[in-house]
Amino acid sequence: MYRRYAQTLIEKGLAYPDPYTADEVAGFRAAAEAEKRPFLFRNHRPETFAEWDGTQPLRFKVATIQRSEWHDEVRGDLSAGEEMLDDFIIMKADGFPTYNFAHIVDDHEMGVTHVMRGEEFIASMPKFLSLYEALGLPLPKFVTLPPIMGPDGKKKLSKRDGAKDLLEYRTDGYLPEAMRNFLALIGWNPGGEQELFPGEELVEAFSLERIQKSGGAFNEEKLKWMNKGYLALLPQTEREQYFVDALPATIRSLPQFSLERAAKLTDTALERTHNQVEIREAAEAGEYDWAFAAPEVPKELLKWKNDDSFEQALPRLKNALKLLQNADFGSPEGVKAALWEYAEEVGKGELLWPLRVALTGRERSPDPFVCSWVLGQEETMTRVNGVII
Known part of the structure; x- marks a missing residue:
């Protein structure tokens, strides 16, 4: 396809095979530098051209050296001087087209109506316009997008600012919808x-008129917030799969690991995380171990702040154990309904703190109603009974 368009230019006398070696071009460039003038290949056009056989670079011949003017949907009317025009390679010696040529052919073939690019391409617009004219192609609408700035908003985002390849964000668990929304804003x-x-909704809300000329800062905290928002919109089965996919092998190898428990843990885990990296970090820190392995419970940790010793918590746990025998473990609310009246009677902290510790072995964990529901009735009662004995 590209050769067909290139042949059209050749037949019009607007493309020619480059007859010079790399050393010869380097010599032209050095001479221009010595004379303190810009190097322009068009000053070295050969008067006669050999027939292009596809094994040499093919250069576009700028037909008219003139000032270029065009309209940009964001920047308004723009122009550039004739010094921006030069003969440039459109087909390489290996038979592949250059970007400067291929994107124009591709856009026309695909019926692209709006070409949206960064501001770094403004300087190349005279070349592009010359090619459109030479090929007799209609101009699309040109839209210059603002640059993405670093977190401080003062300079363009770079690797020094922690910029990553887009695919890395996907590996980290950022949803495509969240990234699209984030970049659009x-x-x-x-x-x-x-x-x-x-x-x-984004397609319906978008308009060229609201694109800003100035760049916007890349705020990764905002991206995290958006990703969490889009995770909340996923169907429950997809949320569960997202969580399970992020769990490392160390979690999957725990003795009580099951997909059922992982699914129950999903909502609690996603309340505290924004992406799969944070899920993996939490898992590696041991935050989910309690759900898949019986913990070692330090007896002293059972002691509530108002107790003199951990032994004072044991009678309360015994009473809780009796109440849990008839509790509805179909939801955290069902477990709470069985224990709440007693918790209010003896003190919420006095009951819920040692119960949480008995189930998880941790000072910080989800509330004991959630923990009980995740573990199920049999495992919950086994763990509580284990600290009482």
Whole structure:
């Protein structure tokens, strides 16, 4: 396809095979530098051209050296001087097209109506316009997008600022919908307070008129917040799979690991995390171990702050154990309903603290109602009974 377009230019006398070696071109460039003038290949055009056989680079011949003017949907009317025009390679010696040529052919073949690019391509617009004219192609609308700035908003985002390949964000568990929404809001202001635009809402809200000229900062905390928002919108089965996929092998190898428990733990885990990296970090820190392995419970940890010793918590745990025999373990609320009246009677901390410790062996964990529901009735009662004995 590209050769066909290239042949059209050749037949019009607007493309020619490059007859020079790399050393010869380097000599032309050195001479221009010595004379303190810009190097322009068009000053070295050969007067006669050999027939292009596809094994040499093919250069576009700029037909008219003139000032270029065009309209940008964001920047308005723009122009550039004739010094921006030069003969440039459109087909390489290996038979592949260059970007400067291929993107114009591709866009035309695909019926692209709006070409949206970064500001670094403004300087290349005279070349592109010359090619459109030479090929007789209609101009699309040109849209210059604002640059993505670093976190401080003062310079373009770079690797020094922690910029990563887009695919790395996918590996880290950022949803495509969240990344699309996040990038759209850098340099585009939809108006109003809405920030999440799921599904077609972003397409419906978007307009060229609200694209800003100035760049927007890449705020990774905002991206995390958006990802958490989109995770909340996923169907429950997809949320569960997302969580399970992030769990490392160390969790999957624990003796009580099961997909059922992992599914129950999902909502609690996603309340505290924004992506799969944070899930893995939490798992590696042992935050989920209690759900898949019986913990070693230090007896002293059972002691509530108002108790003189851990032994004072044991009678309360015995009474809780009796109440749990008839509890509804179908939900955390069912477990809470069985224990709450007694908790209010003896003191919420006095009951719930040692119960949490008995189930998890940790000072910090989900509330004991959630823990009980995740573990199920049999394991819950086994663990509570284990600290009483």
